[in-house]
Amino acid sequence: MRPDFVADHIAERAIRPLLIAGAHGTLGRAVERICHTRGLVAVALGRAELDVTSPTSVESVLNTVRPWAVLNAAGYVRVDAAEAEAGKCFSENATGPSVLATACAQRDLPFLTFSSDLVFDGEQEAAYTESSVANPLNVYGRSKLAAEQRVLAVHPRALVVRTSAFFNAWDEFNFVHFALQAARRGQRFEAADDVRISPTYVPDLVNASLDLLLDEAAGIWHVTNNGACTWADLARMTAQHAGLSPDYVVPRPMAAFGLAAARPRQTVLVSEQGIVLPSLEHALSRCVREMEHHPLVAG
Numbered sequence: 001m002r003p004d005f006v007a008d009h010i011a012e013r014a015i016r017p018l019l020i021a022g023a024h025g026t027l028g029r030a031v032e033r034i035c036h037t038r039g040l041v042a043v044a045l046g047r048a049e050l051d052v053t054s055p056t057s058v059e060s061v062l063n064t065v066r067p068w069a070v071l072n073a074a075g076y077v078r079v080d081a082a083e084a085e086a087g088k089c090f091s092e093n094a095t096g097p098s099v100l101a102t103a104c105a106q107r108d109l110p111f112l113t114f115s116s117d118l119v120f121d122g123e124q125e126a127a128y129t130e131s132s133v134a135n136p137l138n139v140y141g142r143s144k145l146a147a148e149q150r151v152l153a154v155h156p157r158a159l160v161v162r163t164s165a166f167f168n169a170w171d172e173f174n175f176v177h178f179a180l181q182a183a184r185r186g187q188r189f190e191a192a193d194d195v196r197i198s199p200t201y202v203p204d205l206v207n208a209s210l211d212l213l214l215d216e217a218a219g220i221w222h223v224t225n226n227g228a229c230t231w232a233d234l235a236r237m238t239a240q241h242a243g244l245s246p247d248y249v250v251p252r253p254m255a256a257f258g259l260a261a262a263r264p265r266q267t268v269l270v271s272e273q274g275i276v277l278p279s280l281e282h283a284l285s286r287c288v289r290e291m292e293h294h295p296l297v298a299g
């Protein structure tokens with residue numbers, strides 16, 4: 001929606017909306033959809049209407065939309081490409097959130113942005129909590145850590161949700177979608193079996209993050225589904241929830257993929273802030289059911 005139209009619409013109803021930046025990505029679209037379901041008024045803008053790296057663009061939109069809070073779903077997520085595009089990655093992942101956080105702090109507005117498990121190096125045996133020491137191994141992880149630090153420096157009441165490994169039935173840009181496609185076609189599917197993660201079902205993440213924002217939570221929070229597995233386990237579990245054989249999975253060491261960016265060997269996240277999402281198994285069963293009932297593509 002155009003900001004001027006939105007302003008008229010909201011003035012008529014005297015409701016201040018939630019402003020969603022990065023509206024056309026996986027997370028942004030899910031936030032807009034869930035706000036609609038929950039009856040939360042939201043103005044969702046893509047890069048063309050709101051460039052989060054531009055203070056002028058941010059000022060103009062905040063003055064027009066007059067939100068009660070800002071949720072930043074924008075970001076640069078191509079972890080391997082980031083190794084050769086550090087400037088663009090830092091601009092979108094660190095400058096953008098700090099521009100938004102600065103503008104929100106000046107207006108005393110709540111601000112929510114998203115960080116990643118890839119701020120950790122994977123060297124500790126135990127799961128990572130909010131107070132674990134970050135030490136990223138790649139450009140993307142360094143950009144997310146810089147964002148956390150810059151945002152909380154300019155806006156100490158900002159909310160930073162660290163999360164990981166999205167899966168989702170509402171678009172195809174995720175590992176579970178590709179795994180299920182391969183399982184249905186009986187194609188072999190290579191997946192890393194030496195990297196442990198906490199996969200996150202996007203609708204669960206969005207609902208929990210909105211609850212935290214409404215509750216005026218601040219600081220860093222870990223929000224993932226309750227569970228941990230390897231990418232190979234995740235592919236097997238996906239097939240099993242669809243009633244298919246898990247034997248299509250070919251376990252491989254992560255090194256065999258020859259990826260440009262280093263990956264930590266484990267980034268399991270837990271929360272010492274006390275937040276617990278539904279179990280990974282439960283989330284995966286809901287996701288696979290939704291993929292079956294509302295398929296995006298044939299196959």
Ligand SMILES: NC(=O)C1=CN([C@@H]2O[C@H](COP(=O)(O)OP(=O)(O)OC[C@H]3O[C@@H](n4cnc5c(N)ncnc54)[C@H](OP(=O)(O)O)[C@@H]3O)[C@@H](O)[C@H]2O)C=CC1
Pocket residue numbers: 021022023024025026027028046047048050051052053073074075076077092096114115116117163164165166
């Ligand atoms: N995907 C995952 O597994 C995880 C993601 N995250 C974090 O969640 C957030 C969202 O990720 P996800 O939805 O997967 O990413 P997507 O790539 O799906 O969406 C990101 C969106 O941000 C937009 N964007 C980039 N730069 C700007 C800018 N300067 N101004 C406005 N919009 C911009 C992109 O627009 P355009 O299309 O024009 O480039 C894109 O629509 C990111 O911060 C990411 O780091 C954290 C953990 C895991």
Ligand SMILES: Cc1cn([C@H]2C[C@H](O)[C@@H](COP(=O)(O)OP(=O)(O)O[C@H]3O[C@@H](C)C(=O)[C@@H](O)[C@H]3O)O2)c(=O)[nH]c1=O
Pocket residue numbers: 077078079080115116117118163164165166175178189190191192231232257263
């Ligand atoms: C395509 C594919 C990937 N993989 C592995 C490699 C890779 O590390 C992982 C998922 O691939 P991706 O490149 O999508 O994800 P990757 O970039 O490793 O994952 C991250 O995304 C960023 C944005 C985050 O913030 C993280 O939380 C994390 O989810 O799965 C397989 O094992 N088999 C496959 O067939």
